[in-house]
Amino acid sequence: MSETVITLFGKREGPFYFSHVRRTGTYDMTTSHYHPCYEVYYLLSGERYYFIKDQLYCIQKGDLVLIDKNEVHKTSGDDSQHERIVTNFTDSLFLHSHYDCTDLLFSPFRNGLQVIRLNSHGQMLVETLLKRVTKEVTEQEIGFEICTKQLIVELLIFANRQLKRSVTNLIESERPLHKKIREIVLYIHNHYMDEITLSLVAKTFFISPYYLSRIFKEITGFTFVEYLNITRIKEAQRLLTGSSEKIIDIAEQVGFSNITHFGRVFKKLASVTPISYRKNESIRIG
Numbered sequence: 541m542s543e544t545v546i547t548l549f550g551k552r553e554g555p556f557y558f559s560h561v562r563r564t565g566t567y568d569m570t571t572s573h574y575h576p577c578y579e580v581y582y583l584l585s586g587e588r589y590y591f592i593k594d595q596l597y598c599i600q601k602g603d604l605v606l607i608d609k610n611e612v613h614k615t616s617g618d619d620s621q622h623e624r625i626v627t628n629f630t631d632s633l634f635l636h637s638h639y640d641c642t643d644l645l646f647s648p649f650r651n652g653l654q655v656i657r658l659n660s661h662g663q664m665l666v667e668t669l670l671k672r673v674t675k676e677v678t679e680q681e682i683g684f685e686i687c688t689k690q691l692i693v694e695l696l697i698f699a700n701r702q703l704k705r706s707v708t709n710l711i712e713s714e715r716p717l718h719k720k721i722r723e724i725v726l727y728i729h730n731h732y733m734d735e736i737t738l739s740l741v742a743k744t745f746f747i748s749p750y751y752l753s754r755i756f757k758e759i760t761g762f763t764f765v766e767y768l769n770i771t772r773i774k775e776a777q778r779l780l781t782g783s784s785e786k787i788i789d790i791a792e793q794v795g796f797s798n799i800t801h802f803g804r805v806f807k808k809l810a811s812v813t814p815i816s817y818r819k820n821e822s823i824r825i826g
Contacts, residue, residue, distance in 0.1 A: 549677035550628075553577055556688070557628040558677050560670075564621045574612045574770065577628045578649055580695065581605035581615075582666060586622025588615050591760045592654050594725040596718045602663040604656040606699060608649040610777075612770055614761035625670050633689060648699040656702050669695050720745070721759045724752070725767070732771045733795045738764045772796065773809045780818040787814045 542564045550557040553575050581590070581604075588599045592613045599605060599615075607613050634642050658666060673691050676684040724745060728736065741764070742749040756764050772794040779790045788799050791814075796802035806814050 547674045547678055552628055553630075555630050555633045556692075557626075558673060558688075559626045560624075560674055561626075562621070562623040573614050574610050574774065575628070576609050577630045578609055578646065579605075579607040579613075580627050580699075581607065582625045582670060584623040584625065584667070586617070586620055586624075588617040588622055588624075589759075590615050590655075591762075594722055594729065595654075596721070596759055597655050599655065600657070602658050602660075604658060604666060604699060604702075606648050606651075606654055606656070610774060612767075612774070616761045625674075627670075627673070627692070629692060633692070644700065645693060645696045648696060648703055651703045653703060656699060658702070662698075662702065665698060666695065669698070717755060718759060721756060724756065725760070728768055728771055732768060732775065733793060735797075736768065736795065768795075769805050770809060773806055776802075776806060776814065777810065777817065780814060781821040787818075790814070 544562040545560075546562060547558060547560040549559075557577075581599075583599050583601055583603050583605075585601050587601070590597045590599045590605060590613065592605075592607060593611050597605075631642065631646070634645065656662075669691055673688055676688045676691070724741060727741060727744070738753060739749050742752040745752070753764055756762070756767070760767060762770070776790050776794045779785060779793065780787070783790075785793075787802075791799050791802035794802075796805070803813060806817070810817055812820065
């Protein structure tokens with residue numbers, strides 16, 4: 541896989557991040573991917589598969605993808621060339637600004653439709669906005685932060701209007717195998733707190749463990765264990781910030797019978813220990 545970085549600005553989990561990349565060859569996201577910021581993904585060329593939450597989408601040139609905070613997602617595809625623009629931002633991007641309509645700005649991420657298939661006019665508008673963002677973050681002239689923020693506001697309002705007009709097509713993959721994996725993903729969401737194993741799930745869905753392991757990775761981009769752990773740790777994060785329960789009790793509630801194993805998996809995915817996560821979030825929220 542060869543990669544050409546056209547523009548890169550900011551840190552992925554900072555207040556604002558912008559990345560414009562062109563790739564040739566096979567590329568799959570290598571990390572278990574969810575983060576506490578919003579993401580807008582625009583495909584300039586090529587075709588990609590995008591697994592978001594519990595559904596696989598076939599993304600084509602001109603598609604606009606909206607991913608909410610802490611939504612599990614991962615892209616994959618064949619060895620063809622693709623070019624995409626990604627921007628991430630947090631709620632704090634609009635903090636202490638003159639914008640008092642953050643509910644409106646962030647509503648496209650909570651609409652339930654994660655992919656907007658734009659017509660040629662819509663593609664032109666989005667690409668013009670993103671080209672202007674590229675210019676601002678590349679040249680960084682006086683006031684570029686304000687201009688960049690304004691352009692993101694325009695992009696989010698555009699997305700909101702598109703969704704309100706229902707000018708989207710169904711992008712979800714309708715292939716039977718993809719539907720089967722979606723059923724298995726939903727099963728994980730409903731049973732992550734139980735003692736759940738690959739063999740048990742394979743038996744429940746009348747397929748072999750080897751076949752389930754292979755197709756789950758192929759379609760979602762995650763191994764079965766990776767996705768199960770992500771689901772459990774996301775719920776643990778919610779409980780750590782939303783309750784005062786003991787960490788050992790939270791570990792049991794999300795399916796970990798061993799507190800040491802829970803701590804190890806948590807730190808791998810969240811980059812901090814459960815204790816530090818609770819403390820940091822308490823400071824941030826408080």
